Amino acid sequence: MTDTLQADGLTDEALKDLAERAGRELEDSSASDILRWAADTFGNGFCVTSSMEDAVVAHLASQVFPGVDVVFLDTGYHFEETIGTRDAVGAVMDVNLITLTPRQSVAEQDVEYGPKLHDRDPDLCCALRKVKPLEEGLTAYAAWATGLRRDESPTRANTPVVGWDEKRRKVKVSPIARWTQDDVDAYVAEHGVLTNPLLTDGYASVGCAPCTRRVLEGEDARAGRWAGRGKTECGLHG
Numbered sequence: 001m002t003d004t005l006q007a008d009g010l011t012d013e014a015l016k017d018l019a020e021r022a023g024r025e026l027e028d029s030s031a032s033d034i035l036r037w038a039a040d041t042f043g044n045g046f047c048v049t050s051s052m053e054d055a056v057v058a059h060l061a062s063q064v065f066p067g068v069d070v071v072f073l074d075t076g077y078h079f080e081e082t083i084g085t086r087d088a089v090g091a092v093m094d095v096n097l098i099t100l101t102p103r104q105s106v107a108e109q110d111v112e113y114g115p116k117l118h119d120r121d122p123d124l125c126c127a128l129r130k131v132k133p134l135e136e137g138l139t140a141y142a143a144w145a146t147g148l149r150r151d152e153s154p155t156r157a158n159t160p161v162v163g164w165d166e167k168r169r170k171v172k173v174s175p176i177a178r179w180t181q182d183d184v185d186a187y188v189a190e191h192g193v194l195t196n197p198l199l200t201d202g203y204a205s206v207g208c209a210p211c212t213r214r215v216l217e218g219e220d221a222r223a224g225r226w227a228g229r230g231k232t233e234c235g236l237h238g
């Protein structure tokens with residue numbers, strides 16, 4: 001990382017220009033080079049978010065930015081395998097693991113909104129347990145990295161490798177946007193990267209337990225998320 005950070009003191013408009021230019025210039029760059037650009041540009045103002053479906057982006061980032069902040073959102077509804085993956089990542093990887101939690105526990109939310117809000121109003125449940133906590137957690141950063149890939153679903157087909165997150169007014173880095181599932185599998189195998197055990201148990205995408213099912217043959221990777229509820233994204237990436 002350089003001593004002088006390119007992003008220091010920039011206005012939101014300048015950050016937006018920087019992100020959009022980087023998105024064009026880094027489109028054909030490797031995931032490591034994209035993350036190196038982010039580390040050099042933002043330093044400690046940069047974090048990786050991880051759903052702990054796998055630790056590929058966290059691993060990539062830790063190679064170019066040892067000790068990088070890796071942010072995990074604990075909704076209170078995760079599979080125990082996801083929490084186990086989070087704990088393993090914190091134990092074996094050179095990252096600073098940060099767990100964000102919603103303002104209310106599940107029990108407190110049940111008292112205020114009634115039980116199983118995820119079945120009755122999943123948008124509100126995601127807003128309370130995902131979107132709001134992440135927005136609060138990201139205030140400490142100018143840029144965040146995600147593991148979004150264009151091949152995951154039609155809604156992600158135009159994901160830039162670096163772009164501007166207008167909702168949060170942050171630079172959003174998606175270093176593996178151009179990767180396929182085969183690329184992910186190859187990286188995992190080559191580097192022995194931690195993955196959520198549910199990925200080998202029929203789950204192609206892992207979210208909260210009440211809103212995630214196994215995928216069927218021929219379905220896209222995210223078909224098991226909020227199946228039958230007319231919802232495809234939690235609001236973190238919309």
Ligand code: SF4
Nearest residue numbers: 118122125126208211
């Ligand atoms: Fe609630 Fe389901 Fe969203 Fe998790 S994925 S926050 S349980 S609606």
